[in-house]
Amino acid sequence: MPVNTTWADASQTILIHHYSGRWTWDEYHQSIQTTHTLLAGVDHPVHLIIDLTEGRLIPAGSFIEHLRGEGKRLPEQVGTIVLAGSGLMFKVIQRVMATLPQRSGRHVVMVDTLAQARQHLAQVPAGDTVS
Numbered sequence: 001m002p003v004n005t006t007w008a009d010a011s012q013t014i015l016i017h018h019y020s021g022r023w024t025w026d027e028y029h030q031s032i033q034t035t036h037t038l039l040a041g042v043d044h045p046v047h048l049i050i051d052l053t054e055g056r057l058i059p060a061g062s063f064i065e066h067l068r069g070e071g072k073r074l075p076e077q078v079g080t081i082v083l084a085g086s087g088l089m090f091k092v093i094q095r096v097m098a099t100l101p102q103r104s105g106r107h108v109v110m111v112d113t114l115a116q117a118r119q120h121l122a123q124v125p126a127g128d129t130v131s
Contacts, residue, residue, distance in 0.1 A: 002055075003027040005034040014047050014121055015039075016114075019055035028059075036075065045079045047124060049117045052085030058092060080107045080124050082117040 002023035008014035015038060017031050039046055107124075111117050 003031045005031045005038070007038070008049060008118070012038075012042050012046070013044065014049060014118075016049045016051055018051045021054070022057055023055065023059065025059050025061055032073075036073075039075050039077060042077075045077050047080045047082070047121050048078060049114070049121070050081065050083045051114050051117070052083060052087070053114055055085065055087075080109060080121060082109045082111060082120055084111050084114050084117040086112040 002019065002021050004016075004018045004020075006016055006018070008016045015035060017035070035048070109117075109120055111120060
């Protein structure tokens, strides 16, 4: 599956959205639904890693509208969001993300690798979520 959403740790404090190859907006929206389902099963803060290191292309359609719509519906328990990637697609996403308004208290960080994403979250204080 081109978009896979799984827990990154046994304590269920980090969710990873892993994008590989070509993916569609339907697969993106399904991964967001999976995120909501997984978050409903826990009662503590959860950070997200959006792993675009193996993703190749952004699907056709309004990229900004897809991100803005889902970003507004993220549960309050979502804390830091780390985007990992370094290709052309990632550069486009980085530029678009910089233009979107952020929820107060939510941190969005951009790094080159999945290892850097994990390293960054290891330094985030426990309980860091939107106020």
